[in-house]
Amino acid sequence: MPIIRYAAALILVLTLGLPLTALKAEDWLAKAQEHTIVLNDFAFGTGETLPAITMHGLTLGEPRRNAKGEIENAVMLLHGTGGDATSLLQPHFGDVMFGPGQPLDINRFFVIAPSNLGHGKSSKPSDGLRAAFPRYDYDDMVRAQHRMLTEGFGITRLDMIIGTSMGCMHSFVWGPMYPGFVEKYVPLACNAVEIAGRNRVMRQIIIDGFRNDPAYNNGNYANPADLKVGQALAANVLLLAGSNPYRMDADYPTRAAAEQFYAARSRLAAANAVDPNDSVYQLDASRNYNPAARLHEITAPVLWINSADDFINPPGLGNPAALASTMPRARFVLIPPSAQTFGHGTHSRPGLWMDELLRFLEENQ
Numbered sequence: 001m002p003i004i005r006y007a008a009a010l011i012l013v014l015t016l017g018l019p020l021t022a023l024k025a026e027d028w029l030a031k032a033q034e035h036t037i038v039l040n041d042f043a044f045g046t047g048e049t050l051p052a053i054t055m056h057g058l059t060l061g062e063p064r065r066n067a068k069g070e071i072e073n074a075v076m077l078l079h080g081t082g083g084d085a086t087s088l089l090q091p092h093f094g095d096v097m098f099g100p101g102q103p104l105d106i107n108r109f110f111v112i113a114p115s116n117l118g119h120g121k122s123s124k125p126s127d128g129l130r131a132a133f134p135r136y137d138y139d140d141m142v143r144a145q146h147r148m149l150t151e152g153f154g155i156t157r158l159d160m161i162i163g164t165s166m167g168c169m170h171s172f173v174w175g176p177m178y179p180g181f182v183e184k185y186v187p188l189a190c191n192a193v194e195i196a197g198r199n200r201v202m203r204q205i206i207i208d209g210f211r212n213d214p215a216y217n218n219g220n221y222a223n224p225a226d227l228k229v230g231q232a233l234a235a236n237v238l239l240l241a242g243s244n245p246y247r248m249d250a251d252y253p254t255r256a257a258a259e260q261f262y263a264a265r266s267r268l269a270a271a272n273a274v275d276p277n278d279s280v281y282q283l284d285a286s287r288n289y290n291p292a293a294r295l296h297e298i299t300a301p302v303l304w305i306n307s308a309d310d311f312i313n314p315p316g317l318g319n320p321a322a323l324a325s326t327m328p329r330a331r332f333v334l335i336p337p338s339a340q341t342f343g344h345g346t347h348s349r350p351g352l353w354m355d356e357l358l359r360f361l362e363e364n365q
Contacts, residue, residue, distance in 0.1 A: 028094040029086055031106075032058040032113075036121070037152030039144060045288070048134035055148040056121035057114040058085040060098060061106035063153070071153070075104055075160045076145070077113040078167025080189075080347070081282050082274070084120025085113045088164065088348060096350050103350075103357055112153065116166075117144040118281050125277040131219025133281065137288045138166075142173045146181070162186040164347040165312075168304075172291040175298030184301040184364050186357065189310060189347035191318040194290040199312060202237055203283040209233035210276040225273040234279060235269035244309045244343035295326045302330035303360040305353050307346035309337035331360070 035057045042053045064073040079087035088094070097104045104111055115122040117136055122144075125133035134140075149155040161182050163171045168190030174182060195203070210230035215221050225231065239262075252258040304324050308315045315334060324332035333356050335346060346352050 026091060026095055026099070028060065028089040028091070028098060029058070032060055032089060034058055035152065037148050039147045039151065042144070042147075044134040044140050045137055046135050050123070050134060053117065053123035053144065054121075055114055055117070055123075055144055055152065056085060057112055057148065057152075058089060059113070060089070060111040061109050063110040063155075064108075070157065071110065071155050072157065072159070073108060074110045074112060074149075074153070074155050074158050075162065076149070076158055077111060078145075078161060078163035078170050079113070079116065079119070080165030080167055081285075082119070082279065083164075083166075084115040086120075087113075088162075089113055090348075093348050093350060096354065103354075103361060109159070112149070112155075114145060114148060116170075117141045118278065118285065124275075125219075125281055126275040130277050133277070135284070136281065137285050138170060138173050139177070139288065141285065142170055142177055145170070145174075146178055156181075158182045160184045160186065162188070163190075164188045165190055165344065166286070168347070169286065169289055169291075171302075172295065172298070173289070175300065175302075176291070176294040179297060179299070182300055184303075184360075185298070186303045186305070186360070188305050188353075189307065189313060189344055191306075191313050191320060192295055192323045193292050193318040195286040197317075202241060202312075203286070206230075206234045206237055207280050207283055210280055213276070216276065219277050221276065224275050225270075227273075227276050228270075230276055231269065231273050232266070234274070235266070239265055241311050242344045243311065244337065244341055244346075246309060246337050246339045247342065250339040292323055292326075295323055296328070298327045299329065301360070301364040302327055303333070303356060304330060305333045305335065305347075305356060307335040307337070307341055307343065307352075309341050310344045310346070312344050 037055045038052050039055060040052045041049065043049045063071040066072045077088045096102060098106045098111065100107060117140060118124045125131065158181060161171050161174060168187035171185045171187040172192045175185065210216060210227060213227040213230035215226040221227060252261045304320065306313050306320060321332045324330040335341060335352055341352060342349055350357065
């Protein structure tokens with residue numbers, strides 16, 4: 001679960017010096033093609049159905065077909081909780097991934113970045129159903145991704161999934177649910193066990209903060225900004241959860257600097273209120289997630305990377321190294337903490353794990 005996107009300014013990340021020659025601050029969003037795909041008769045795991053849902057996505061590059069007419073160069077990028085299709089098309093990710101000779105060179109790959117169910121411009125509670133929207137979970141979200149790929153793009157095989165945070169967890173749902181569909185996985189910043197303990201408590205604090213706000217009105221609030229208690233509580237919890245203590249100490253080394261930083265972040269959060277229903281659904285969607293018992297079914301190569309300064313997935317919690325060993329072709333990497341890492345947000349800073357990615361791609365061409 002990453003920081004919910006209150007605004008781009010609230011993402012606790014800064015541009016790093018990166019090891020590969022990069023296009024500087026390329027506008028990848030301007031290069032992207034926009035797609036809206038309608039999925040008819042969508043059935044949810046709760047038994048609820050909708051006549052149709054929409055999946056929004058952005059793509060870079062062009063599909064390449066083999067002799068059978070099948071698209072063979074598709075890669076899917078999966079964002080985290082509260083993100084959307086734009087999350088990994090930002091310069092800090094794209095400038096070292098999408099350019100000529102880089103790992104996802106868009107002259108070679110067809111890169112698909114969806115807004116997942118409940119997020120961005122895809123179907124979500126705030127579109128009109130509010131708290132009557134079906135209570136989706138990660139299995140539903142992965143089914144929507146699969147239908148988007150097969151029905152919307154005609155894709156029957158993915159070269160790779162790179163997923164951050166929630167998208168990382170979706171990777172571990174994808175493997176057993178659709179065996180053989182994905183050639184390789186790069187899950188970044190997550191665990192492969194039930195969302196329990198502090199992680200679930202943190203989510204429940206935010207969920208209850210919105211639901212118990214005097215202005216919530218059973219999800220029928222007039223204006224998201226009216227839920228001042230819920231908005232502030234969510235912003236504060238996620239600010240801490242997404243931060244790196246080493247970087248914050250380096251960037252705000254005095255009490256006055258830390259207080260000024262927090263005051264500025266609080267003003268930004270207040271000015272960029274999220275939709276409470278959307279946020280509640282997003283945070284609750286992990287409630288049934290618990291893939292550990294089926295990880296052995298994932299036979300594709302897996303590069304699983306976590307960072308040691310991740311508040312949400314601290315080292316050793318859930319024993320990811322042991323879980324990785326249950327997958328026949330998986331390798332787990334733990335990035336040590338430093339003033340250069342970004343806590344949970346290290347997942348979207350390829351400069352911090354590029355060597356591991358290049359090794360993985362070389363080994364699994």
